[in-house]
Amino acid sequence: MFAVYLVITSLASAVVGLAAIANLIGHDYPKKQADQLRVPRSWMLPLGVMLAAGSLGLLAGFAVPVLGLLAAAGLVLYFLAAFCVHLRARDHHFGAWSAFFALAAAALAVNVAYY
Known part of the structure; x- marks a missing residue:
């Protein structure tokens, strides 16, 4: 069970961490998504910080399990x-969102199952 927990949590942390970096460095993709979803670009930095905190929290969960649970x-x-923002903007392209959500949900599920 630890191997599953390790792989899923590490993968989720890596993917969310890459999304955080994209937001924090001002990559074009998050900017384009923000414009399309009518989210102010000034929110990109706080959203990137939240993603980074989640990614680091997942990794911290290896040492302090409650941190991993809370991060997930x-x-x-x-x-x-x-998802609610996508619906509000009437954007029904949920491909990337589905992958991110599935990884976060899987990380939460294995965290609960392991501990």
Whole structure:
């Protein structure tokens, strides 16, 4: 069970961490998504910080399990809010969102199952 927990949590942390970096450095893709979803570009930095905190929290969960649990739950809530933003903007392209949400939900599930 530890191997599954390790792989899923590490993968989720890496993918969310890359998304955080894209937001924090001002990559074109998050900017284009923000414009399309009518999210102010000034939110890119705080959203990137939240993603980075979630990614680092997942990794910290290896040492302090409650941090991993809270980080995974926070990421699930983050991506549920992102889903609501997509619906509000009438954007029904959920491909990338589905991958991010599935990884966050899987990280939460294995965290609960392992501990």
